[in-house]
Amino acid sequence: MIRLDNISKQNGQQLLFIEASAALQKGEKIGLVGPNGAGKSTLFRMITGQEVPDEGQVLIDRGVSIGLFSQDVGEMSGRSAVAEVMNGAGDVSTVAAELRELEAALADPDRMDEMEALIERFGEVQARFDDLGGYALEAQAREVLNGLSFSQEMMDGDVGNLSGGWKMRVALARILLMRPDVMLLDEPSNHLDLESLIWLENFLRGYDGALLMTSHDREFMNRIINKIIEIDGGSLTSYSGDYEFYETQRAMNEKQQQAQFERQQAMLAKEIKFIERFKARASHAAQVQSRVKKLDKIERVEPPKRRQTVSFEFQPAPRSGEDVASLKGVSKRYGSRVIYDGVDLLIRRRERCCVLGVNGAGKSTLLKLITGDSAPDEGTVTRGASVKMGYFAQHAMELLDGEHTVFEALEDSFPRAAQGSLRALAGCFGFSGDEVEKRCKVLSGGEKARLVMARLLYDPPNFLVLDEPTNHLDMATKEMLIEALKAYEGTMLFVSHDRHFLAELSNRVLEVTPEGIHQYGGGYTEYVASTGQEAPGLR
Incomplete structure (x- = not known):
């Protein structure tokens, strides 16, 4: 359905993809994984045509409908949550909008002279709406919103009065109601409570289209996906199976690659030692030349790319009463x-x-x-x-304090702590190198959460x-x-x-x-x- 063919993409100085290829087939439910900043959201934008690769192609089969849920939900106001969800349901939402306009026109006394034409058009649009399942659409929209924990009052109230987290749920419901051939879901498990999360899990398990999603919830990911695509170092690597299988397979691949690398390094060291030892002796000139040529032809095994893992150890907390x-x-x-x-x-x-x-x-x-x-x-x-x-x-x-940098926020909380200790703390919570100089006002929600947790x-x-x-x-x-x-x-x-x-x-x-x-x-x-x-x- 969708093929990424030797794509390359650079954002500023960062190379996100280098001649990377992958495919999404009918019925596949794929988890997209990789470190923050690896290019997961960029990949979604390239599939939907919001961005284009610098090289290579994104190939999509003719007639395939795609729905994208991202964390940037845009402005919502002036409609009920139900109407907002129905508005994203493809052709039927366009027909529904015309039906509402015609209903208003039929009730307008200033348009009595157009009544015959309006009635005829209303009949045509109503039939089309019925053919598209429009009359069942509102019930379906309410069912999805109910699954995402909306009360009846919230469904019928102005969507503009909802918090950012609830607007996210409205945007997600819009894609779920649309039921496109391919769903692209960027962190759909954020902002959901446990009941909504389990409902969404069951919905996606029963969805018969193709799915490509990111999630930081391993349990949620494990229960839905049957394939992983990993972004790492500019390449795309596919693994069949759930997230647990991917972790096991990746660790096994790393171990095998490390062993291959060490064996080759030992062999190279042995050959180089022989060359260094005998290069000055005429009697060994032919052997030395042969081994030099052999070394030139050997394809070098790279050491495995190590994911940076950090650990954080608590200082002992004072004892409380029982x-x-x-x-x-x-x-x-x-x-x-x-x-x-x-x-x-x-x-x-x-x-x-x-x-x-x-x-x-x-x-x-x-x-x-x-x-x-x-x-x-x-x-x-x-x-x-x-x-x-x-x-x-x-x-x-x-x-x-929005004007404070990450480091200043930590230093302000712990003025007596050593700078090295605070930098190590920042690193544990994902702020490495120059990232400690970011001002709090430009931090994402996730970065703010990490900073507050570090201070705590x-x-x-x-x-x-x-x-x-x-x-x-x-x-x-x-x-x-x-x-x-x-x-x-x-x-x-x-x-x-x-x-x-x-x-x-x-x-x-x-x-x-x-x-x-x-x-x-x-x-x-x-x-x-x-x-x-x-x-x-x-x-």
Whole structure:
């Protein structure tokens, strides 16, 4: 369906692709992987014709429809979320727009003299709309939006009033409703809660078109894709299988290439040693010449390209008392909506509590009550003796000083720390070399999240409260964070939609329900085993 034929592409001084080739066939569901800045979004833009390769061709079969979801959703306002979603549904949305214009014209008394022609045209357009399945379209649009956790009120309200994250969901719903021959999805799992993520996973598994997507959620990727295309060093390499298979195969290929490289280096060293030893002896001149010619003809094996991996080690956190946080008789309402009514909860030292609940159940509210960001209407919230708390919230990214550089933001937080130590910290969280000189106002959402996380963990608290800490983090940074938190000896309370993160780090589950907080012994893996579901509200 789509073929990339020896494409080369340069952005400024950076060579993104060098004579790279790959193909997307009918029915394939492909995960596109590679380090940040490798060219994943550029590849999407070349396929959709927004950019052209410097050399080579992007070949697309005649008549193939393509839908692109990207993080840049553009302006949305003046329409309901349902209308916005239907507006992207291809031919049927154009016909629907004409149908609405004709309905308005038929009701306009100033156009009575055109009535016969308008009625005739209305009949033609209505028939065409019906043939295209237009009357089922609104129901389908609502079904997709419902799957992405929209309430009826949000579906019918002005899309312009929604936050950026919800507008992303509208843009995603538009592509899903369109059901093109090929879907290009750039980080569709960002901004979704766990229930929406699992719904999308099931939708894409049942989608009969071809799919090319990026995602920083390994569990999501694993369950959908049957092929990987890796961008690395300007080339495109294909692997059949899911993400787990790709990781295993890539590690095996690296190991084999390293062994080949070492064997060849040993052979070359032996030959060079012989040449150096006997080059001055006439009796060995022929042998020396023969070996020199042999070395010239040997194709050199390159060492494997090593992905830069970083690790972060916590400084020891001070010990807290056994009781870390306590809620007694806590009630919380927003207007007439009751979130909590007489809730009791105790969090003990070294517990790693993950908070689950359907969208709007009050997960973030619980975190805000415990951190003091929000006060209960009734009851008490207390933190225990010697508790030093660190809170990662989405709004924390908005509090960065835009004029500060990344390094200044770290230095401002830790004025006594050595420069080398802060640069090492920045490197762990993806800011290497000159990137520490970037001003905070130009950082992407992911970069801001990494910077806030770095500031939080450098001088670690003994009670970490994390609200969606993995949003925007790439797989490498996420893995680094998981490994670091595994070694953390403090207490954790967190909300996350990343099932790998949940399974690796939780040892207690708090499920927020209208009846109160249900508590499960054991972590997320045990919760799934005991309930038979991966998220509350799924059946």
